[in-house]
Amino acid sequence: MKILVINGSPKKDKSDTMHLTRAFPDGMNGFSENEVHIIHAIDKHIEYCTGCFACMRNGGSGIHNDDMRGILEEILSSDLPISFQFHHTQMDGSHAGRFVSVK
Numbered sequence: 001m002k003i004l005v006i007n008g009s010p011k012k013d014k015s016d017t018m019h020l021t022r023a024f025p026d027g028m029n030g031f032s033e034n035e036v037h038i039i040h041a042i043d044k045h046i047e048y049c050t051g052c053f054a055c056m057r058n059g060g061s062g063i064h065n066d067d068m069r070g071i072l073e074e075i076l077s078s079d080l081p082i083s084f085q086f087h088h089t090q091m092d093g094s095h096a097g098r099f100v101s102v103k
Contacts, residue, residue, distance in 0.1 A: 001034045004078035006071070010042045024082060037078070039071060046071075 003025050009015035018038075025036045047064040055062035061069060075081045 001028070001032070001079045002077065003028070003034050003036045004074055004081040005036065005038045006041060006075075006081065007038060008041045012040045012042065013038075021082065037074065039074065044068075044071065 005018075005021055005025065007015065007018050007021070009017045012018070025034060028034050029036075044067040046068055047066045050063065052063060
């Protein structure tokens with residue numbers, strides 16, 4: 001199973017969010033081997049959502065030239081995306097709109 005973890009904390013692996021989140025895929029690995037990929041939002045260039053809905057009209061490609069397209073592709077190709085932790089310094093509500101094109 002391909003598990004995708006998106007971590008919104010700027011502390012990356014040292015964050016409380018990742019400490020708690022890591023228990024889930026680690027526990028699943030006790031039953032069967034899983035591929036776990038972690039995206040630290042702080043390492044990505046993600047523009048704010050403008051609410052224009054261009055991404056919905058263009059198959060996920062919006063008006064921004066940033067890392068969001070790759071993140072959306074990883075979400076769609078994973079079996080289990082988890083931990084959408086929107087931290088106030090990196091991925092807050094104004095970024096959450098960028099996930100609207102995921103169907």
